[in-house]
Amino acid sequence: MFINYEHENHVYNVTVKRRQNQYFIMYDNTEYTVEAEELTPGHLKIKLGDRVIKCVITEGEKDKLVFVAGDVFKVKNVELTGTKTTKKKKEEGDLSSPISGRVVNVKVKKGDKVKKGDILLVIEAMKMEYLIRAPYNGKVEKVNFKEKDLIEIGEITVELTKK
Amino acid sequence: MFKKVLIANRGEIAVRIIKACQEMGIKTVAVYSDVDACAPHVHLADETVNLGDPTPSESYLNIQKIIEAAKSTGAEAIHPGYGFLAENPDLSQACIDTGITFIGPKPKVIKLMGDKIEAKKIMEKAGVPVIPGYHGTKQDNSSLIKEGKKIGFPLLVKAAAGGGGKGMRIVHSEDSLEEAIEGAKRESKSAFGDDTVFLEKYLDKPRHIEFQILADEQGNTIHLFERECSIQRRHQKIIEETPSPVMNPQLRNKMGKAAVAAAQAAGYSNAGTIEFMLDGKLNFYFMEMNTRLQVEHPITEMTTGIDLAKWQLRIASGQALTLKQKDLTQRGHAIECRIYAEDPLNGFLPSVGDLKKVEAPIGPNIRNDTGIETGMEITPYYDPMLAKLVVSSENRAESIDKMIWALSHYVILGVTTNISFLKKVLEHKEFRKGNITTHFIDNYFKEWMVAKRKLPIDAIISLAVYDSIHSKREEVVRYKEADPHSPWKHVGRWRMGAGI
Numbered sequence: 001m002f003i004n005y006e007h008e009n010h011v012y013n014v015t016v017k018r019r020q021n022q023y024f025i026m027y028d029n030t031e032y033t034v035e036a037e038e039l040t041p042g043h044l045k046i047k048l049g050d051r052v053i054k055c056v057i058t059e060g061e062k063d064k065l066v067f068v069a070g071d072v073f074k075v076k077n078v079e080l081t082g083t084k085t086t087k088k089k090k091e092e093g094d095l096s097s098p099i100s101g102r103v104v105n106v107k108v109k110k111g112d113k114v115k116k117g118d119i120l121l122v123i124e125a126m127k128m129e130y131l132i133r134a135p136y137n138g139k140v141e142k143v144n145f146k147e148k149d150l151i152e153i154g155e156i157t158v159e160l161t162k163k
Numbered sequence: 164m165f166k167k168v169l170i171a172n173r174g175e176i177a178v179r180i181i182k183a184c185q186e187m188g189i190k191t192v193a194v195y196s197d198v199d200a201c202a203p204h205v206h207l208a209d210e211t212v213n214l215g216d217p218t219p220s221e222s223y224l225n226i227q228k229i230i231e232a233a234k235s236t237g238a239e240a241i242h243p244g245y246g247f248l249a250e251n252p253d254l255s256q257a258c259i260d261t262g263i264t265f266i267g268p269k270p271k272v273i274k275l276m277g278d279k280i281e282a283k284k285i286m287e288k289a290g291v292p293v294i295p296g297y298h299g300t301k302q303d304n305s306s307l308i309k310e311g312k313k314i315g316f317p318l319l320v321k322a323a324a325g326g327g328g329k330g331m332r333i334v335h336s337e338d339s340l341e342e343a344i345e346g347a348k349r350e351s352k353s354a355f356g357d358d359t360v361f362l363e364k365y366l367d368k369p370r371h372i373e374f375q376i377l378a379d380e381q382g383n384t385i386h387l388f389e390r391e392c393s394i395q396r397r398h399q400k401i402i403e404e405t406p407s408p409v410m411n412p413q414l415r416n417k418m419g420k421a422a423v424a425a426a427q428a429a430g431y432s433n434a435g436t437i438e439f440m441l442d443g444k445l446n447f448y449f450m451e452m453n454t455r456l457q458v459e460h461p462i463t464e465m466t467t468g469i470d471l472a473k474w475q476l477r478i479a480s481g482q483a484l485t486l487k488q489k490d491l492t493q494r495g496h497a498i499e500c501r502i503y504a505e506d507p508l509n510g511f512l513p514s515v516g517d518l519k520k521v522e523a524p525i526g527p528n529i530r531n532d533t534g535i536e537t538g539m540e541i542t543p544y545y546d547p548m549l550a551k552l553v554v555s556s557e558n559r560a561e562s563i564d565k566m567i568w569a570l571s572h573y574v575i576l577g578v579t580t581n582i583s584f585l586k587k588v589l590e591h592k593e594f595r596k597g598n599i600t601t602h603f604i605d606n607y608f609k610e611w612m613v614a615k616r617k618l619p620i621d622a623i624i625s626l627a628v629y630d631s632i633h634s635k636r637e638e639v640v641r642y643k644e645a646d647p648h649s650p651w652k653h654v655g656r657w658r659m660g661a662g663i
Contacts, residue, residue, distance in 0.1 A: 003630055007618040016627040025627045027620070036628045042520070046628055055625035058519040058576045064629075065519065068621045070571035071583045075618065075626060099512050100543050104353060119342070122349070126513045126547050128329070128397075129350050 006076040100153045101125025103145045112140040120158045138163045164480050165189055165240045169233045172244030174534035177204035180242050183472035192236045196222035198542045203534050210236050217544045223247045226254050233263050240264035249455040250277050266479040267433050268454050276452040279323045286449045289428035291421050294448040296363025311340050311362050320344055322351030323359035328398030368443030368600045372407055374422035375463045376435045377474055381483045384426050386419045387463050388493050393599045403459040404498045405466055408597025434475045465497035465555040496562045497555035500585045504547040507584040513547040514579040524572035528555045541578050563589050
């Protein structure tokens with residue numbers, strides 16, 4: 001079977017064939033022959049040559065979580081379409097909230113002129129403060145939150161026109 | 164000894180204290196907010212009281228509700244754990260007023276040590292060295308800026324009521340001083356309800372070394388050696404160890420005596436910690452006293468064999484210390500790693516979500532203090548610490564190796580954790596050599612934080628095997644099984660000859 005895995009905007013094309021408990025995995029022009037068994041649901045023990053890979057995998061609604069040697073990777077199976085799906089990169093001038101929390105201080109109002117690096121808004125989450133700074137010189141068009149408002153990750157804090 | 168104790172906390176520390184009580188035959192009462200209804204500390208306790216709204220001020224910080232819970236369940240004593248109300252003298256006072264024993268020092272002492280400015284004055288008087296700084300009462304911005312310039316840069320702006328890095332800022336130049344003062348005041352106001360700040364000199368090659376204290380109500384005070392807590396990120400400890408790699412018997416003796424003198428000067432009783440800064444030339448300065456059980460107390464327990472939580476209960480119930488300073492020894496070396504729900508690749512922002520799988524490493528001399536389990540939700544309401552992994556060994560090198568092994572086998576799926584980051588720190592050659600300061604993370608791990616990972620070949624192979632096993636054809640076979648409890652179910656499908 002052919003599978004495409006997406007991890008952090010990169011797609012990995014993998015082919016896997018199976019005979020009994022032997023698996024033949026083709027990736028990046030290399031074939032890996034392994035023996036494997038599922039010890040308990042989601043726990044795999046995989047023998048690759050003289051090496052043993054132990055991993056734990058759980059499935060969410062959209063993605064899989066893979067635990068290998070202390071590292072966890074969030075991976076999505078993607079349909080084979082031939083085109084890479086790439087998420088829109090965060091542009092310079094991202095004013096979305098990096099975290100879900102509560103707005104504790106609004107430093108600017110509509111019409112204010114701000115310099116690059118000025119603090120626009122302060123968000124508190126898990127007892128720590130996160131500062132939203134102006135990514136460029138500009139003028140405040142709209143402030144989307146007021147003090148004490150709850151804010152979700154990704155929500156736009158302040159709308160700013162570049163000057 | 165008490166018959167019933169209420170634990171006014173949540174998470175791993177509530178679990179740890181409940182277990183200590185249970186071992187001693189003391190009944191326990193857990194309190195919980197609505198989002199913690201299914202948390203392990205609630206499951207473990209003999210009785211539970213719901214505090215309602217998860218907002219800390221409405222639940223774990225609400226003194227009235229907690230006192231009410233103790234009265235309604237007939238608890239004779241309250242253990243505050245750490246954080247929340249642990250260093251709030253009002254809870255200690257409210258306990259006295261209602262005839263409940265507070266497991267910790269007297270309200271007067273908490274107040275004294277909680278006011279970092281007063282604390283330093285007392286220590287100076289007792290002959291304990293303190294860091295140069297401004298601890299005055301003039302709290303307007305212009306006075307603070309003037310005092311800051313006198314001390315020189317870099318300097319620290321710290322919340323007088325602070326702890327755990329909250330309300331703290333490093334300032335490298337005059338330009339950013341005002342902004343830092345305002346930020347520290349605001350953070351302190353929201354975390355502790357007080358916005359007094361102080362300024363102090365920022366030391367060269369500083370290490371954070373603290374001494375564990377036990378003091379009974381009969382006037383006996385002992386120390387249980389040091390803990391090295393220099394590995395910090397944003398002033399939050401992440402790896403602690405004992406003994407400190409820089410310590411020698413003379414220095415330990417000197418600092419231990421100073422710690423005992425400091426505790427006695429404060430009129431301290433119960434378990435507490437004296438925090439010192441140690442500079443590159445091994446000069447030490449009193450920083451603050453924590454009037455509670457410390458997060459990192461397990462490493463002291465692992466190397467001394469003494470159960471600090473149990474001693475807290477004994478001391479609070481009026482028993483005298485039977486431990487003598489000259490009989491105390493440390494054996495081997497212990498390390499603690501704090502496992503946080505935060506994403507090192509995304510600026511260490513807290514990570515929330517459902518825990519799909521939690522499996523802790525098990526092995527000789529591995530201790531896992533945790534308040535999480537599979538199926539639980541991590542919410543944004545509370546501190547993102549999930550667990551404390553503690554190991555001990557004959558020596559430091561072995562402890563590091565053991566910790567790396569243990570972290571590599573700690574499965575937490577569902578929220579992003581700092582485990583891979585902790586491993587990288589432990590593997591660092593300067594860490595292995597013991598060359599650590601409080602700037603360690605800033606010095607060596609600035610770049611790492613933005614490094615993107617590629618999916619390693621082991622993960623690709625694992626996924627391919629998993630998907631091959633669990634492909635649709637297999638699902639059909641799986642559900643045909645007559646007996647869902649059959650042991651064959653767990654052997655693995657492919658063994659039954661269902662190849663592709």
